[in-house]
Amino acid sequence: MLVTGNDILIPARAGHYGVGSFNTNNMEITQAIIHTAERLRSPVMVQMSEGAIKYGGQDLANIVIDLARRATVPVALHLDHGSSYESALKAIKMGFTSVMIDASHHGFEDNVKETKRVVEAAHAMGISVESELGRLGGIEEHIVVDEKDAFLTDPEEAVQFIEQTGTDYLAIAIGTSHGAFKGKGRPYIDHARIEKIASLTSIPLVAHGSSGVPQEIVERFRKAGGEIGDAAGIADEDLQRATGFGIAKVNVDTDLRLASTVGIREALTANPKEFDPRKIFGPAREVMSQVIEHKMRVLGSVGKA
Ligand SMILES: O=C(COP(=O)(O)O)N(O)CCCCO
Ligand code: NA
Numbered sequence: 001m002l003v004t005g006n007d008i009l010i011p012a013r014a015g016h017y018g019v020g021s022f023n024t025n026n027m028e029i030t031q032a033i034i035h036t037a038e039r040l041r042s043p044v045m046v047q048m049s050e051g052a053i054k055y056g057g058q059d060l061a062n063i064v065i066d067l068a069r070r071a072t073v074p075v076a077l078h079l080d081h082g083s084s085y086e087s088a089l090k091a092i093k094m095g096f097t098s099v100m101i102d103a104s105h106h107g108f109e110d111n112v113k114e115t116k117r118v119v120e121a122a123h124a125m126g127i128s129v130e131s132e133l134g135r136l137g138g139i140e141e142h143i144v145v146d147e148k149d150a151f152l153t154d155p156e157e158a159v160q161f162i163e164q165t166g167t168d169y170l171a172i173a174i175g176t177s178h179g180a181f182k183g184k185g186r187p188y189i190d191h192a193r194i195e196k197i198a199s200l201t202s203i204p205l206v207a208h209g210s211s212g213v214p215q216e217i218v219e220r221f222r223k224a225g226g227e228i229g230d231a232a233g234i235a236d237e238d239l240q241r242a243t244g245f246g247i248a249k250v251n252v253d254t255d256l257r258l259a260s261t262v263g264i265r266e267a268l269t270a271n272p273k274e275f276d277p278r279k280i281f282g283p284a285r286e287v288m289s290q291v292i293e294h295k296m297r298v299l300g301s302v303g304k305a
């Protein structure tokens with residue numbers, strides 16, 4: 001069933017488990033996400049960035065909304081990294097049931113102002129809101145935040161921010177970053193900071209940049225002709241510790257990008273004569289489903305629906 005982000009994340013925070021929020025850009029990714037959630041009886045969030053909305057528009061949103069409505073587990077459609085009030089409202093008009101306003105590149109006051117505006121409008125329409133305080137390292141779609149400007153979230157500021165904005169869930173900067181290169185070897189996750197913020201707050205917390213970049217997938221990617229440097233993602237045990245404290249929404253995009261590309265490359269290299277799209281995109285869906293299953297088991301959301 002199609003529900004709001006709160007319907008999924010409030011139980012997750014209370015139950016100390018995480019729910020995957022997976023980015024989609026087409027039908028096969030959407031099917032892999034929602035069918036795997038149904039098979040494992042897991043709640044799930046499907047998210048579209050502004051780039052995905054540019055790429056697939058209402059057509060893609062409608063695919064997600066229809067699969068979500070017919071799903072036998074709770075599914076929310078979430079706007080990832082909404083960059084403005086207008087973008088958030090447009091998404092709600094498109095049928096999104098959860099929206100992020102990411103004003104984390106502003107100073108505290110302006111972030112509060114912009115977030116508050118979206119919260120008021122979204123709540124008037126029964127839609128829940130994610131906002132962000134602190135800055136991730138890595139590449140945020142519309143912003144390059146280099147390491148020295150990456151500010152981890154201050155726990156006291158988080159309390160003030162939540163009180164002043166009414167945000168339903170909060171993305172915090174705890175050491176993760178977007179993309180396949182999250183740091184040499186095992187990226188540093190500030191568990192003490194997560195624990196502190198979780199102890200001072202009661203709303204669901206969000207971890208961006210939570211792809212694990214599984215080495216097995218990276219090897220298959222290279223073997224099938226892909227080129228990638230020394231890629232690293234967040235360790236499963238770091239994610240499990242984080243969800244134990246209060247991280248309830250866990251963003252994953254890179255793992256699906258790698259998995260779908262592995263499926264496609266392996267299909268094309270194994271059968272150079274193949275040109276039936278179902279034989280090329282079908283394997284992508286299969287590899288993505290395996291990666292999604294692993295993530296749901298790590299997060300502890302299996303059987304929670
Ligand atoms: O936090 C994430 C995903 O993080 P990851 O790159 O670890 O999958 N997102 O918000 C997805 C969009 C970022 C650009 O791809
Ligand atoms: Na988001």
Ligand SMILES: [Zn+2]
Pocket residue numbers: 081178208209251
């Ligand atoms: Zn993100």
